[in-house]
Amino acid sequence: MAFDSIDRRILGLLQDDGRMTNVDLAERVGLTAPPCLRRVRTLEEVGAIRGYHAELDAATLGYPITVFAMVSLRSQAEHDLAAFEDHVAQIPEIRECHMLNGEIDFILKIVATDLKSFQEILTTHLTPAPNVASVKTSLTIRTAKALPGIPVRQD
Numbered sequence: 001m002a003f004d005s006i007d008r009r010i011l012g013l014l015q016d017d018g019r020m021t022n023v024d025l026a027e028r029v030g031l032t033a034p035p036c037l038r039r040v041r042t043l044e045e046v047g048a049i050r051g052y053h054a055e056l057d058a059a060t061l062g063y064p065i066t067v068f069a070m071v072s073l074r075s076q077a078e079h080d081l082a083a084f085e086d087h088v089a090q091i092p093e094i095r096e097c098h099m100l101n102g103e104i105d106f107i108l109k110i111v112a113t114d115l116k117s118f119q120e121i122l123t124t125h126l127t128p129a130p131n132v133a134s135v136k137t138s139l140t141i142r143t144a145k146a147l148p149g150i151p152v153r154q155d
Contacts, residue, residue: 001046005154006031010039011048012152018052055148058111063093065112066140069126070104074133081105087129093121104136 003011009029013020020028026036043049058066073084081099088094088108096109108126112118127135 001048003048007039007043007048008152008154010036010043012154014040014049014052015149015152062113063111065114065118066143067110067112067118068138068140069108069110069122070136070138071106071108071126072103072133072135073105073131075131076105080131084129084131088126091121091125093117 006029010025013025013028022037022040023033025040026033029036031039040049058064071084073080084106085097085099088097088106093112094108094110096107098107099105100107110118110121112121122135122137126132
């Protein structure tokens with residue numbers, strides 16, 4: 001689907017504030033409410049908008065530890081990759097899992113309540129997982145930038 005400038009403005013505004021009312025959104029993009037809502041519904045139907053969520057503060061909610069884990073597997077056969085992805089999908093503290101090109105097969109973003117709980121996730125769920133050859137971890141010291149979504153061009 002080709003997105004026109006109004007679609008891109010709608011996407012950018014909703015990405016910045018998913019709680020914006022349709023009336024406010026319509027006003028900001030220069031439409032009346034009914035056609036604006038139709039555009040939003042179309043953007044949802046084609047998959048450009050996958051959902052709406054609240055951005056939570058991990059530390060405030062008891063998860064002050066964020067760790068990135070680089071995982072190498074013994075086999076990169078598709079069924080082994082899928083099995084690993086299925087395994088990490090069952091661990092709630094693993095918030096992101098990205099398959100990479102190169103020496104490392106996956107990078108994971110893991111949150112934990114403290115270092116002891118992270119160590120437990122690592123030693124009971126991650127390193128003994130089938131097909132895992134190695135896991136290298138890096139503890140986040142500070143986050144300088146963490147923007148949700150993507151840059152939406154307003155050409």
